[in-house]
């Protein structure tokens with residue numbers, strides 16, 4: 001039984017081969033088709049495909065005008081990519097506490113961390129479970145802040161009937177190898193409005209706006225570069241893999257949810273184990289299934305002996321020197337960090353595997 005699973009659709013090889021045959025391997029029509037399908041099938045607003053989730057976060061921050069001297073509030077319960085993307089803009093990451101029941105940003109703590117330098121909030125949908133977006137968006141509006149959601153775990157999640165990717169100014173997705181939709185490596189930044197998405201398309205390609213670059217007899221188009229851009233675009237062959245996997249995505253998501261539900265109903269009353277919150281108004285993408293356990297190392301060891309991989313995926317990131325070391329006073333984060341562990345959850349698991357996970361936990365640790 002594997003902890004992570006990389007899904008490669010049966011149709012992937014053919015679709016990637018089709019792109020290779022054209023020899024147009026860089027960014028072109030297949031990337032556009034992938035973006036269109038993300039909108040059409042998952043309701044993602046104005047997605048711009050890039051080469052990683054980290055690039056998507058960085059573009060979202062730059063498009064929101066975040067730069068040197070600014071502060072961005074985020075949780076420490078995430079991967080280092082969230083904090084690094086903020087540092088890359090020259091801004092400072094400010095870590096707020098999380099809700100112990102979800103691993104997501106705690107609104108009161110976000111309020112307490114606001115300063116006159118705060119420019120943006122970066123909520124992270126931990127394990128794929130949506131944050132309290134109405135409250136966070138209302139606070140952002142009240143204080144004139146941008147919201148850049150880190151939805152690396154949350155493709156396919158919904159909040160009050162709306163898809164993650166259609167809730168705020170910017171939403172960053174990751175299609176890295178172990179995500180539930182992969183393009184090998186890749187990402188997308190969803191933008192509230194179409195014009196901002198056009199700017200994102202320029203920024204992902206050195207800052208050159210192809211709509212305004214005039215053809216010239218010289219061959220090289222004429223353009224004036226007026227801001228720093230990046231080489232962040234997605235390739236056609238990555239998009240072809242994404243398109244093939246997108247066809248399977250409803251089944252992938254349904255299987256994760258089925259396993260998640262089975263875990264929830266069976267583990268609701270296990271001594272020493274606590275489930276995270278699951279409110280009726282939102283649906284997790286279940287990229288991970290996090291539980292909070294007493295004596296975590298014993299838990300992981302006992303499950304390993306029974307053939308079940310359980311793993312901590314991301315420990316709090318603020319403790320890294322690059323982020324200035326442990327932020328004091330994050331009490332929920334402290335407890336969450338000591339107890340959180342992930343159970344295997346993916347479409348490569350059989351029903352028998354799922355029952356093995358459950359019986360191994362019920363046997364105790």
Ligand SMILES: Cc1ncc(COP(=O)(O)O)c(C=O)c1O
Nearest residue numbers: 052053054078079081152174176
């Ligand atoms: C919460 C979170 N944010 C951002 C990223 C970065 O995504 P990528 O690896 O596609 O750059 C990841 C994972 O890789 C992640 O888990």
